[in-house]
Amino acid sequence: MAIKALFIANRGEIAVRIIRAARELGIRTVQAVSAADRDMLAARLADAVVEVGPAHASKSYLDKTVMVQAAVASGADAVHPGYGFLSENADFAAMVEEAGLIFVGPRPQTIRAMGDKATARAMAAKAGVPTVPGSEGRVETPDEARRIARDIGYPVMIKASAGGGGRGIRVAATEAELDALIPQASSEAKAAFGDGGLYLERFIGRARHIEVQVLGDGDDVIHAYERECSLQRRRQKVWEEAPAACLAPAVREALCASAVRLARSVGYRGAGTLEYLYDPETGEFFFIEMNTRIQVEHPVTEMVTGIDLVRAMLEIAGGAKLAIAQSDVVLNGHAVEVRINAENPAKGFMPSPGVATALAVPEGAGIRFDTMLYEGYAVPPFYDSLLGKLIVWGESRAAAIVRLAAALEELHVEGLVTTAPLHRALARDAAVLAGDVHTRWLEGWLERGGLS
Amino acid sequence: MALKTIQAPIPGTFYRKPSPDQPVFKEPGDIIAAGDTVGLIEVMKSFMPVVAEEGGKLAAFHIENEDPVMAGDPLYDLEA
Structure with missing residues (x-):
């Protein structure tokens, strides 16, 4: 049964993204808002808005009972959890289903199994997916x-x-x-x-973070190739790409096939991501964990495959089977996403909430800006600092980074300090241009004064 | 006695405890010294200590634990 009205149990740019996908499918949207979020962009775009509690997320976006009650009362027949908040909370997914609504995501038991690291590791081993070799528990002597x-x-x-x-x-x-x-x-x-x-x-000295996007309908599972997210600070991704340029074609095929095997073994439904560490010295990849939701960096995959992942999630949740065969998923060019956060890179990434007094967004071929910003918007201090994601596509990785650098010159956010200068510096760094990075590279680069 | 109102230095969520299962930093009536941590403000998932710039008797809080606060809002009263 196709979804008629969707309750968005999230905020920020992903809520905007979900509303746009829902609109294309003719789905009515109901946006949850905390007391601090009445003016957010998603609230302006949605067909209806429901206030779900005070600013503090534990009393609004993270309150399972309040969110389910609000969804039911709104007349929605489905709930999209976005990312973060309750998106990987198996109890919430179960409560949504018990209330007679569709949870846009995997079954509660899949979320539960994959959310437990030991269980996920054991299931990976059973599906023939390599995990980081280790002691499987404490070492006693x-x-x-x-x-x-x-x-x-x-x-x-x-x-x-x-x-x-x-x-x-x-x-x-x-x-x-x-x-x-x-x-x-x-x-x-x-x-x-x-x-x-x-x-x-x-120990993998120069480990790279590579993750595979999968899409399942509960029976069949396909992959939409991989992303690389090795540029991280404090384990937070700041720059993501698709595909992972460091992979040889044979390794890419083996990696993506392993992800499909694991997702198939759990009858995966919806969009999901399997995260791996890749050792470029040995060519080995190791499964770390599965994220059973849409991810922040999903647009780079959309740019190189042409698949609208959020729309596909809604169609699948409405009961549709996968509309794309694996053989129809073809990589085209290269995409890069950079996270524009309200943080001051020159001051230790100090948060910088405030009012976006002026905004100039880059435009042109191959450029996409997924954002929660509009001119005059007061970014609340209560939630994470992601303002938007600048995503560019190019026929090659080098072309994409050239386009990124040009787009960053066009991006102007006044009234807020953002991480755009970090990305301008990264986009002209020799190691980044050469793709010669690993998961601890960015922190070392920052310590060595890469920004100055 | 002179009563002075101290304002929140940054916006965010105000916490009176270092973590939910620990006691509060300060109670109304406590004598505090310059440099003491009075609370935390969580701004965009970063926790910043609220440090007293001067000492005195903490008379009252204007903001409850886990409540939102804007920069410049009255945070607590100090009797000097």
Whole structure:
């Protein structure tokens, strides 16, 4: 049953994106807004607006009960969760379905299974998808550590079981280093986290972040090739591309086929992304996790495949089967997306909410700007700093970056400090132009004064 | 006694606790010193401490825990 009225349980640029896709399908849109979001662009574009609570997201966009009640009361027959907020909350998806509405996304049990790292890893292994070799749990003795490290292959990463976000990580290149570092890492973990437990994982020195876009209808699954998102700061992507220029064609085919195998094994429904680490030195790729939602960087895939992913999500949620066969998905050219955030790159990326007093948006062939901004809009301080995404297409990667640099010169946001200067600097950096980067490259570049 | 109203330095969400399961930084009635952290303001997912520029007796808060605040809004009163 095709969707007639869609409740958008999100905000910002993705809400705008969803409203536009819904409109093309003749779907009525109902936009959820917090008390701080009554003036946002999506609220202006939607057919109806429902206030769902105070500014603080935990009392509005993250309140499952309030959101489901608002969706039901609005007369919508489907809910699109966007990204972030409740988009990967299996309980929310189940509540939406129990209320008799369509959840635009995978089944709740798929979200639950993929949301648990250990389960996702086990399912990947079952589908024949490689994961980062590691100790599969705590390492209890030095002998065990040596044996496991030999299996994993050096260098190995020693991680604190109780750690996270990169804290408490040590790298051992040899067995002698491992012997020396294990007691040190254990006592440090005990002091920092109150738990000296350690585990081991293969260390990939120049890992690249590569992810595969999949689209499923519950029975069949296709891929729409991959994106590379190696330019990251504090594990947040800042610049994304499609396809990943560093992949040899045979590796690309194997990678995308592995993603389809895993997504098929769970009967995936909707748009999803499988994230991998790629080791350019060995040509190996390792599955890390699956995101069971639309992603911020989905437009680069749309630019090189011609598939409208958000529209496809809505069609599938309405009961349609996949409209595209795998053989019809063809890569054309190259796309780059840069995230324009309300942050000051010159001041440690300090948030900079405020009023966009003037706005000039780049235009022309191969340029797309997905944004929440309009002139006079007061960007609220309560949510994340993403203002918009500048996306460019070119016949080659080099052509796309030239176009990006030109488009960035045309972009002017007055009243707010944005990350546009970061992207102007990156677009003329030799390593970026050569594609010679990895997931820790950007932070090193910033420390070395890349911006100045 | 002179009552002085301290304004929020930045906009965002005001927190009186370092994390939900921890006690508040300061209670009304507490004597605070310059340099003390009085609360946090979350602006676009970054947490910035609200640091007292001068000491005195914290008389009252104008903003409740987890409530929105705009830059320049009255945040707390100080008796010097």
